[in-house]
Amino acid sequence: LDAVPLAQWRAIAGELRTQHGRPVALGAVRMESDTTGQVEIRYRHATVGFSLVVAPQGPGKVIGLHIVGVATAGDTLDKVASELRALPGRTAMAIARLRDGGPQWLLPASAGDASMAVGSSYKLYILAELARAVAAGERQWSDVVPLGPKSFSGRLLGWPDGAPITVHSLATAMISESDNSASDTLMLALGRYRVDAMVFETGHAMPDRALPLLTSAEAFALKMPGNADLLALWRGGSNKARHALLRDAAGRLGAQRVDIGTVAETPSAIDSAEWFASPRDMIALMHWLRHHGGDALSIMAVNPGIAPADAKRWRYIGYKGGSEPGVMAMSFLVQRQDGAWFSVSAAWNDPKARLDEGRFVALMTRTLNLLAAGADYQDESVSPKPTERNSGTGPFHPSSGPSSASNRR
Template sequence: MARFRSVAIAAAILIALPPHIALAQTAVRTTPADQAAFERRALQLVDLFGGKIAYSAYFDPHFQAAVPEPQFDAFRAGLIAQYGEPVAIDRATAANDRSGTVLLRFERGVATVLLDIGAAADKRVSGLQITGVTVADDSFEKVAAEIAELPGQTGFLVAELDEGTIRPLGSANVDRQFATGSTFKLYILDELAAQVAEGKRRWSDVVPLSHFSFSSAGTANWPAKTPVTLQTLANWMISVSDNGAADTLIHLLGREAIEARMRRAGHSDPSRNIPLLTTVEAFALKGNNFSDLRPAFINGDDAAQRKLLDDNRHRLTLANVDGVSFTAGPRFIDSLEWFASPNDIARLMVDLRARRSKTLLAAMAINNGVGPVAAADWSYLGYKGGSENGVLSMSLLGQRKSDGQWVVVTASWNNSKANVDTGPLIGLVTRLLALAAHAPHAAPAPGTPPAARRP
């Protein structure tokens, strides 16, 4: 089944760490045996990623259940395709009794690996997470070339933000409209924050959970009409990309109000997102159960599309979504989606930051998308991503520690003919973020459109 969801960069790369280990790391005394086990497992990473150690011999049962061997093999193959064969361990640093950080060198990059050793006597690995890969002599040009080689259509923008000015550091296809999946939820967040600032609502307002959808990690199986605060809905919608929270907010704030906010934030082609689909409407119209309505919606103008949604509001519900339709490849990602260009996302980030809402920024920072290592150069890092079959989008808003400069990093990848693999773009976006953290100030590019922000 396709899912409109957030892409958490670090989590999507690979992690299998049970809560009790994460919470108990400092509670157990370090022993020489534990230290030796960490060092031994760290040194084995070269052979593990080189396919010379059996998966079951290296990972404990918990990890094997969380990350099946075919999934790990696909991830390992993706890393090797992008960075070459693993060649050496540059450094292994124990943080406590059974955890630490390992720098694993590949032919074309060095991966930061967080490693956790299980408590069982065999000391197999219970948690492994790659938080980023650095590339020697990296540059925006090198990353741009690799992004361009991905099958399908791609675009990205790395830019410094000063009030309404966007100063590009690196970019490609910045004005092309891409399907972005759940990234559109930032427009909902923007309108919610605007209504709070106008005194129409408060973050602490309690409302009923009124609408349900797929991929709702926060609201799945909750009773209808459960009372929740607006801040809770915003946190769910952004941090875990909860679709039920998003649809509840769309109905509460008003579809047309969010569309107007999108225009004010400077979207260059707002008609692509008008009427703004709820997630369940998008699922329904993409599915086989609504093949009668789909052509009329795709071919209609904004007014006709709005009328179709209104006339069929009692049909376009979760109960009538055909989940079987989404088990294969991309479905209508060029016509039934939420669209934005890299420049549109940059202007949206300007609008979000200009609200000066601590609650808004906090919601975006719950899941910063890259983990603590990649985020170390940033005093603030907010994130929203989106994905479904054939669609991958990642957008970050950060403030550099070195000079306080605000920066946007956004990238999109669409392929209407095949599903896209998260691994390659995740690594490339992480590299863009690292380059942005140390980039010199940029001058505005000739013809760069200013960010638009209106009350």
């Protein structure tokens, strides 16, 4: 273990004992090659999987060590839902098996029908409208549009204004990287009213709260202290009044008027200058995309939102999430190896504090692993195979969750 400082290893081992109890036995050992393999250690309350990399030249020194899975003993969907409810602030979660006749809900309605701020998850509505337009012959995935207007975060922010780009490339950047310039460009190219119509089309339970959908630049701008008057009008306005506000105050609602540092650290107006949907609304949207998305499904699969080892449990996994200070949301469309389709969606809001993203992602990963192992078929506990928490290839370093922040946007 020369590549792992002794003090660091002792700290890691101590943390594992604190979380899972004392180690009690050596579990499965699997060789993957002459220099790599996996080993499981059974603790009192969980089984932890490790990936080892040894030097190709003797004497077999360990040069890479990673925690690749933690399987909680006796885990169930109800336990995960209970832990989610215990988080500070407000939470909501829905799980459904998707059948041709509609979703078969695996949690009570009360768990997933609350309207929540969902951050960039709203971009799935833009994707759905684009998919509808392509299917109707109104658009082609190869259509080229000029990039703009720009917004904060994302690779395209540094591209030239007006750069020609296909709508397929914009959609891929919007979903896989949560590129805000891509989403704002697509929203305006498709037409805000048409994207808003998709909110109705997919069965959103509270469209009056959700509409009109904001561009990312508009949402950032409404949160600015200098636009407090506009935020007050937005909060109290009808759908018609809000559309008028966005039109008449457009000069104050562009990215050039935003100091992104003022909203990057603490929650800001997450009760109003936001995008709203319940987990059940998001699953209804995923159900629509499953049947009508076409090429949108491959776009949703570029970034699975969870660690690669966990994603490989599924025949298909499509994902979009959203996160900002005080807001965390994750929604998945998945097909199990036996062909069954599911959707999982959850959100966590706290207007007073930043959120523990790693904790939330871990809960969602546990949910998916339970479903992959067949949790919908049985009432008894299901203990899934270990799940990856850190998929890097260098020497071990602690990780707060199974995927990077960029993967969860």
